[in-house]
Amino acid sequence: MSIPNSIPMTILLVEDDEVDVMNVKRAFKKNNISNQLIVASNGLDALAMLRSNSPEYPRPKIVLLDLNMPKMGGIEFLKEIRQDPELASLSVFVMTTSNEDSDKIDAFNLNVAGYILKPLSMDRFIAAVSTLNSYWTLCEYPQ
């Protein structure tokens, strides 16, 4: 028998658009998702948070990742984490406006767990986040 995790996993959102950050927070609230959400505004900031070992930024197991961002975009961020033994196992869901096949190919070659195309209406976005929550609640992750 397994012991359920008592502390909900931290989720890292990497997103440069403040409205999109607000929408994710809103969708979390609407779905009663209590996981701590930490936000980085680009890939570089996200890497710094992940590598800081600061109690302020508990190590997440799940990343929600935008692709088009200044300083370091999502694909470059994925390349970095997949080469880092400490971060390689992160479960990453892309949430992007990019419908480019090359982005989808790159993302899946870098082992993303999913690729979600924006924009969605708020209702559909809330439903999408609910589906993600069901998925990561169902799955077992290493401690």
Ligand SMILES: [Mg+2]
């Ligand atoms: Mg963006």
